[in-house]
Amino acid sequence: MSYPDIPGLHHVTIITGDPNTNIDFYNRILGLRLVKKTINFDDNYTYHLYYGDKAGSPGSIITFFPWPDSRPGQNGTGQARATAFMIPQNSVEFWQERLESQNVELQPITERYGEQVIQFRDPDGVYLELVGSPIADDLNNSSQWWSPGDLPAEHAIRGFHSVTLNLESIDATKELLLLMGYSFLGKQGNRYRFQGEETEPGSILDLTEISFQPGSMGKGIVHHIAFRCADDHEQAYWQKTISGAGLPVTEVRDRQYFKSVYFQELGGVLFEIATYSPGFTID
Numbered sequence: 001m002s003y004p005d006i007p008g009l010h011h012v013t014i015i016t017g018d019p020n021t022n023i024d025f026y027n028r029i030l031g032l033r034l035v036k037k038t039i040n041f042d043d044n045y046t047y048h049l050y051y052g053d054k055a056g057s058p059g060s061i062i063t064f065f066p067w068p069d070s071r072p073g074q075n076g077t078g079q080a081r082a083t084a085f086m087i088p089q090n091s092v093e094f095w096q097e098r099l100e101s102q103n104v105e106l107q108p109i110t111e112r113y114g115e116q117v118i119q120f121r122d123p124d125g126v127y128l129e130l131v132g133s134p135i136a137d138d139l140n141n142s143s144q145w146w147s148p149g150d151l152p153a154e155h156a157i158r159g160f161h162s163v164t165l166n167l168e169s170i171d172a173t174k175e176l177l178l179l180m181g182y183s184f185l186g187k188q189g190n191r192y193r194f195q196g197e198e199t200e201p202g203s204i205l206d207l208t209e210i211s212f213q214p215g216s217m218g219k220g221i222v223h224h225i226a227f228r229c230a231d232d233h234e235q236a237y238w239q240k241t242i243s244g245a246g247l248p249v250t251e252v253r254d255r256q257y258f259k260s261v262y263f264q265e266l267g268g269v270l271f272e273i274a275t276y277s278p279g280f281t282i283d
Contacts, residue, residue, distance in 0.1 A: 003237045005181020009160050009202030010228035010258070010274040011050075011061035012083050014126055015073065017219045019047060019066035021123050026051045029102050030085075031156055032062065033146035035280050040065055041255060053159060054146045056257075056280035058228040059201035060159035065223065072125065073218030077168045077210060078268025080222035084117070084129035084161040086136035086201060091155040092116045095130050098151075113188060125220035131161040135199060159201030163225050164191075165269055166215070170207040172266035177205060179245060180227070180238075202228075207267075214268065226260065226272035235261060238273050257282065 016022045026032050035056035040046040046067065052060035062083065075081060087095055092109065095118055099106055107119035118130040136158040145156035167173055170192055178184070182194040182205065190210065196203040215221065229235050235252065239261045243249045249263045258274040265271050 003234045004230070005196065006227045006229065006238070006273070007197035007203065008059055008200050008228060009163065009205075010058045010226040010272070011052075011063055012080070012160070012163060012225050013063045013065065013223045014083070015070060015124075015217065015219050015221055015223055016049075016064040016066050016122075016126075017068050017070065017124050019049060019064075019068075022049060022064055022066060025122050026062070026064075028149070029099070029104070031147055031149075031151040032060075033148075035061070036257070038256070041253070050280070052146075052280075053144050053157075055144065057144070057159070057201075058258075058274070058276050060157075062160075067219060070219040073221030074213070074216040075127075075166070075221070076213045076215030077166050079166050079215035080163050080225050080269055081166045081208070082119075082127040082129050082164040083222065084131050084163065084204075086133040086139075086158040086161040087130050087155065088136045088158070089116070089132040089134060091136075092118065092130070092132040094155045112191075113185075113193060122220075126222075129161070130157070133158075133161055135201070135203075136161075138199070139201070161202070162204035162206055163202075163222075164206040164208055165267065166208050166210055166212070167267040167269075168209070168211065170209050170267070173207055173269075176242075176245070176247075176265050179241070224262070224270035224272050226274045228276060229273055230276055232259065232275060235259060235273055235275055242273075 032051035036050040040048045049064045116132040147153040147156040177194045185193040192207045247263045260274045
């Protein structure tokens with residue numbers, strides 16, 4: 001039996017400091033819904049915060065481990081550097097003005113692969129981007145987007161655009177992505193772009209090849225990135241396929257809202273493959 005390729009991201013998990021500051025930034029300023037607050041399954045002394053669209057759909061979920069006493073991490077190779085969200089192409093000016101009004105320091109707007117990119121950091125120094133995307137323009141289900149208060153639904157974040165990985169060499173990671181069904185779209189400078197299902201949120205993964213010191217884990221650093229698959233059967237297929245490629249893969253772990261397997265790709269980034277079901281609506 002054949003199974004579909006990996007379509008894109010499921011979620012991104014990051015280490016944060018003060019949880020109240022985190023909630024204020026991602027819920028009030030970025031307009032993401034605080035979908036769940038739970039206990040970290042692997043550390044019962046730590047909360048786990050989940051944000052996303054109205055239903056917490058795979059491809060929209062950014063999660064945080066609040067470690068208030070954690071030291072800041074060190075950005076470097078073997079890490080996911082930037083997490084990018086999709087916005088409609090005509091929303092770039094709106095978001096630029098909104099973020100500036102909240103005293104968020106922005107980098108000059110750049111163009112990447114024909115799309116405008118707003119670059120900034122959250123209060124812990126996490127690298128974030130908002131990308132004006134034609135895919136976002138086609139996602140017009142306004143009932144799905146979370147748009148509290150002064151954020152009109154027409155400008156709301158539409159889920160992930162991409163994640164950028166910093167690597168000493170892209171070779172092994174490139175082969176893994178091709179195995180997972182990603183297509184190579186092209187190179188721009190030291191950035192190599194790969195894409196899963198092109199009409200879906202979070203379908204893009206960018207690899208940047210840099211010569212720098214290895215990164216270290218801590219506050220402000222991405223802990224892992226998760227890819228999505230439909231169900232247990234697809235997950236078992238990918239667990240076996242990744243293991244067959246020589247990468248040690250964990251047993252299936254029940255995360256209540258989805259099931260997960262984990263492995264570290266050869267560039268150093270911790271990957272996860274998570275199921276769609278049962279989803280956040282079960283409770």
